[in-house]
Amino acid sequence: MILVQQFINGLVLGSGYALIALGWTVLLGAARLVNFAHGQLYMLGAFVAWFVMEQAGVPYFVSIPVSVLAVALLGAFMQASMTRLVMEQNLTSLMIVTLGFGYMLTGGAAILFGGAPQTLDSPLQGMAVRTGGVWFTLQDVLILACALVLFAAVWLVLNRTRIGAMVRAIAEDPKLAQLFGINAPLVYLGIFVFEAATVALAATLVAPRTPILTSMGFEEVILTFMIVVLGGIGSVGGSLAAGFGLGMFTAFFGTFVSPAYTTAAAFGFVLVLLSVRPKGLARR
Template sequence: MNLAQQIINGLVLGSGYALIAIGWTVLLGAARLVNFAHGQLYMLAAFLAWAAMQQFGVDYYVAVPIAVLALGLLGVVLQGVMLPLVMKQNLTSLMIVTLGFGYVFQGGAARVFGGDPQRLISPLQAESIRYGDIWFTLQDVVTLAGTLLLFGFLWLVMNRTRLGALVRSVAEDPKLAQLFGINAARVYIGVFVFECAAVALGAGLVAPRSPILTSMGFDEVILTFVVVVLGGIGSVGGSLLAGFGLGMFTALFGALVSPAYTTAAAFLLLLIVLVTRPGGLAARR
């Protein structure tokens, strides 16, 4: 086994996990809302980009922003319908509602895009870089850089701007925040739109690695679960760390032990952490 190559693989995988997870982390932190349609949103974004390239012949560089925009709009609609439940913080019902949405997306996408596996082709995927016996693609570099940029930007917004303060205050106590004249509904919608757009960006950058299927849904992004919980609910820095940690773990576990049981091993890790530290790794105890 080539250790250096596995570390590179771990970095690449990890940046993908972190990128796909970030929207969810913010959503959980600010609205305490678990979006079980997250995987189907990823699938939808990948297929929208694919359809834009296949049907309308646009470039990959145009198709991805189109998918991001479309998902952002979808986010407005979805959160708009869910708003009464979100304002009441009826979390049990909300979880089930998102599960229902996911199922609708899956059935709808299968009808529109068909059941065959497709490929989202990125020109960057073909550009490979060799360095001794280490190998990676330009797509990997862009994903890694994009992830770091987005996380840095998000950290700045959350910690250094008035917008971030609004989001954090609503997360802390929505009722009290409203008393201070903060429009909590608008914050919830904004956070949800961010989640949808971020997962679309993640899909645009990560989906070219493997064939896409309308049925892939949650299984494709299931590992981001681990990132969200391990990183500590709502912690931006925590999920970046957890993402890279998990990427390393999967790469090394897959190479050293067994690729078939990687997901199971990652979840076992999650369960162990939850039993010992229910608040996630970032919890202050």
């Protein structure tokens, strides 16, 4: 029975990881951009939701869109300030700039929300389903459902619509795409805002499972990075698979070997894979 339970845990963990990584996957695959403030946007997504629930007393499901909107706006601001670097495709500078943004956000959030751990309260987190010796919460079901729906939607938009074609054209060659009348800065802005919004959404869904801290950003993203590298950089389907894979690994390794060294073990695996197949992982 413990196997089934861990399978369920892995499924939920994995869909959470995949949800958090979705924005990054699109950003990287479609725009070839990086955002090292991703973890801080996750942190903010959770804290903005917590803040409006505490201060304005709004219910959990209202706090979700508020948080998504706030973080999306922040993402728009960040991207707007980086437009020149983005158009130059100056990845080194972009990495450092977003790292700097992340550090600013960590400091700002600590001042705004305080240094104490908080809980984002979702009513679904308290509703547990127990059947045949296994259990899970309705929040878990929500996370899994959202992950599947969002991944399917993103895949469809990228591969089957005109917007997707535009995004893919920009990823291929931004200058050429501009010649064909595509407004590249606008598309980049849209992708970045999408990234910020999805990570905020992921945060509001996943964060109720654990306490939240304003300092969690830098460590929170580690699994996102692994998923992106493992899933074949920028591949939407690959990220979903890698998310589930890592989720299963975390659940089983944590239960049967050692919970403290789960990330280390997963990372060791990624390192070995990278040294064996460095280019096979990257799409280009």
